Amino acid sequence: MTINKSKGEPRGKMPSLRRCVGCRQMIDKTILLRVVRLSESGFAVDTTGKSAGRGAYMCKNADCLAKTIKKNTFNHSFKVKVPQSIYEELNQWI
Numbered sequence: 001m002t003i004n005k006s007k008g009e010p011r012g013k014m015p016s017l018r019r020c021v022g023c024r025q026m027i028d029k030t031i032l033l034r035v036v037r038l039s040e041s042g043f044a045v046d047t048t049g050k051s052a053g054r055g056a057y058m059c060k061n062a063d064c065l066a067k068t069i070k071k072n073t074f075n076h077s078f079k080v081k082v083p084q085s086i087y088e089e090l091n092q093w094i
């Protein structure tokens with residue numbers, strides 16, 4: 001008889017899922033664009049996924065960007081208005 005103290009299976013390579021602010025689907029964060037709030041007024045598109053700060057995620061496609069802009073979902077996520085320049089920057093990654 002073997003004694004197995006660990007509960008359940010090891011996590012292995014479970015993808016870290018994040019919700020896209022456009023289509024609301026849970027998607028592997030490594031293929032999403034991340035917008036991060038750097039300070040009270042500063043935002044950036046974080047393509048490394050490593051910037052510190054509160055982040056929100058979006059798919060790399062024009063549909064999701066359009067939904068995001070139309071519904072202002074980044075503004076809801078961050079509770080402040082995200083500058084237009086962020087949308088322009090996101091557009092360049094799509």
Ligand SMILES: [Zn+2]
Nearest residue numbers: 020023059064
């Ligand atoms: Zn999406």
